[in-house]
Amino acid sequence: MLKQQSILIAGGGSTFTPGIVMMLLDNLDKFPIRQIKFYDNDEDRQNKIADACRILLKERAPEIAFSATTKPEEAFTDIDFVMAHIRVGKYAMREKDEKIPLKYGVIGQETCGPGGIAYGMRSIGGVLELVDYMEKYSPDAWMLNYSNPAAIVAEATRKLRPNSKIINICDMPVGIEHRMAEVLGLSSRKDMTVRYYGLNHFGWWTDIRDKDGNDLMPKIKEHVAKHGYVTPAELSSAESDIEASWKHTYEKAKDVFALDPETLPNTYLKYYFYAQDEVAIADPNYTRANEVMDHREKLVFSECQRVVDAGTARDVKLEADDHASYIVDLARAIAYNTKERMLLIVENQGALVNFDETAMVEIPCLVGSNGPEPLVQGNIPRFQKGLMEQQVAVEKLVVEAWEKGSYQTLWQALTLSKIVPNARVAKQILDDLIEANKDFWPELK
Numbered sequence: 236m237l238k239q240q241s242i243l244i245a246g247g248g249s250t251f252t253p254g255i256v257m258m259l260l261d262n263l264d265k266f267p268i269r270q271i272k273f274y275d276n277d278e279d280r281q282n283k284i285a286d287a288c289r290i291l292l293k294e295r296a297p298e299i300a301f302s303a304t305t306k307p308e309e310a311f312t313d314i315d316f317v318m319a320h321i322r323v324g325k326y327a328m329r330e331k332d333e334k335i336p337l338k339y340g341v342i343g344q345e346t347c348g349p350g351g352i353a354y355g356m357r358s359i360g361g362v363l364e365l366v367d368y369m370e371k372y373s374p375d376a377w378m379l380n381y382s383n384p385a386a387i388v389a390e391a392t393r394k395l396r397p398n399s400k401i402i403n404i405c406d407m408p409v410g411i412e413h414r415m416a417e418v419l420g421l422s423s424r425k426d427m428t429v430r431y432y433g434l435n436h437f438g439w440w441t442d443i444r445d446k447d448g449n450d451l452m453p454k455i456k457e458h459v460a461k462h463g464y465v466t467p468a469e470l471s472s473a474e475s476d477i478e479a480s481w482k483h484t485y486e487k488a489k490d491v492f493a494l495d496p497e498t499l500p501n502t503y504l505k506y507y508f509y510a511q512d513e514v515a516i517a518d519p520n521y522t523r524a525n526e527v528m529d530h531r532e533k534l535v536f537s538e539c540q541r542v543v544d545a546g547t548a549r550d551v552k553l554e555a556d557d558h559a560s561y562i563v564d565l566a567r568a569i570a571y572n573t574k575e576r577m578l579l580i581v582e583n584q585g586a587l588v589n590f591d592e593t594a595m596v597e598i599p600c601l602v603g604s605n606g607p608e609p610l611v612q613g614n615i616p617r618f619q620k621g622l623m624e625q626q627v628a629v630e631k632l633v634v635e636a637w638e639k640g641s642y643q644t645l646w647q648a649l650t651l652s653k654i655v656p657n658a659r660v661a662k663q664i665l666d667d668l669i670e671a672n673k674d675f676w677p678e679l680k
């Protein structure tokens with residue numbers, strides 16, 4: 236009989252929380268649960284999600300104990316897995332991360348360039364705090380962390396909490412693999428076995444095969460060269476479920492792919508290869524944060540309110556997706572030693588032979604009860620190596636700047652980012668970001 240698990244969702248008020256709860260409910264036969272707790276530092280926001288999830292859980296799995304709290308000891312005691320997805324500063328700060336660089340004609344993005352650096356400087360402290368609570372109150376637990384910017388957070392936990400049981404993850408590769416599977420007519424992305432390497436939001440597939448070992452790359456490449464990662468269904472229907480900004484990102488993968496037709500790229504490389512094109516189509520007064528607040532956040536919170544008002548979650552419209560299935564698969568792999576092959580952000584340690592051993596890289600790993608076992612991906616080519624060396628230096632400098640409280644180091648990080656044109660612009664953006672982030676960043680000297 237499988238051991239029943241106790242789960243803490245940290246960032247209970249996240250728009251992604253209901254999806255994860257739905258996915259946990261869908262998998263109770265493979266991942267039995269005795270307790271789910273929510274933790275957040277914003278009680279009102281968390282309660283809106285928790286009140287709906289309490290109804291959902293009572294109807295579908297009344298045997299699972301449920302609670303929501305803002306008290307760390309109550310939250311982190313008696314836990315097997317912490318599923319973390321906090322956003323320090325919430326959407327109000329994401330909006331500033333995006334709009335400040337745009338004032339200077341520079342990409343404003345959640346995880347890439349100056350926006351990602353600003354968000355990283357807020358997230359490091361928040362995530363380390365969660366790790367410390369977990370180690371104090373449930374020292375045997377694992378933290379599976381989605382909190383962004385995952386690359387910077389991963390470098391911070393590697394360097395500042397080297398022995399902690401935290402695994403940093405991203406749903407972007409599985410989201411793209413889902414699209415590849417649709418292109419191939421496969422029923423699941425899990426029918427594919429992939430080789431992949433890179434940094435978070437900065438990587439490439441080098442090999443994709445079916446379970447019999449047949450090479451699937453040629454067919455995917457043929458599609459991507461024409462349509463990027465827009466799926467056949469999206470191409471043939473005038474109406475699509477995806478938002479226009481994501482559709483553009485999937486289309487733009489065509490131009491990103493053109494740079495290296497040997498591999499298949501992660502979508503967010505568009506911000507590095509085509510920075511000016513992306514700035515040209517951005518609206519400095521209405522960025523992705525505004526879209527998310529107007530769409531996903533409204534949708535999730537209004538649906539939770541509807542469930543609470545109706546007193547039932549019988550016809551709840553919130554769905555579990557790849558994002559949720561990935562974190563649940565990872566928890567299962569650790570809990571029951573499934574040895575599932577998954578892309579994770581781990582310390583390189585020779586897996587990319589000719590790359591910095593201490594870099595946090597995104598590569599396939601076999602996951603069991605001891606955690607991830609990285610799979611060697613060999614030598615990487617000069618083009619990717621050059622790009623990755625520059626980007627990993629940015630990520631390491633940000634963590635160093637946070638640790639030392641150093642203005643100079645953060646200025647260097649911004650200047651080194653491929654997205655920022657020069658040191659003068661880097662300084663202007665930095666000074667604005669410091670002012671905007673004074674409640675969140677360490678003081679920089």
Ligand SMILES: NC(=O)c1ccc[n+]([C@@H]2O[C@H](COP(=O)([O-])OP(=O)(O)OC[C@H]3O[C@@H](n4cnc5c(N)ncnc54)[C@H](O)[C@@H]3O)[C@@H](O)[C@H]2O)c1
Binds near residue numbers: 246251274280383
């Ligand atoms: N790694 C990935 O691929 C991936 C994918 C999707 C989302 N995410 C990340 O997941 C997170 C949640 O995204 P969202 O859009 O749902 O955000 P959200 O703002 O809806 O939710 C985040 C929650 O975190 C809470 N929070 C902030 N600081 C906290 C702290 N110090 N302690 C406890 N709680 C805190 C907020 O109050 C909020 O309820 C973000 O970091 C986002 O970037 C990552």
Ligand SMILES: O=P(O)(O)OC[C@H]1O[C@H](O[C@H]2[C@H](O)[C@@H](O)[C@@H](O)O[C@@H]2CO)[C@H](O)[C@@H](O)[C@@H]1O
Binds near residue numbers: 383523557
């Ligand atoms: O702008 P947002 O908040 O909608 O998304 C930013 C996040 O984007 C990635 O996740 C995508 C995923 O790539 C896509 O396939 C689909 O599932 O939607 C997800 C987000 O809604 C990315 O991996 C995250 O790190 C970003 O935060």
Ligand SMILES: [Mn+2]
Binds near residue numbers: 385
């Ligand atoms: Mn991601």
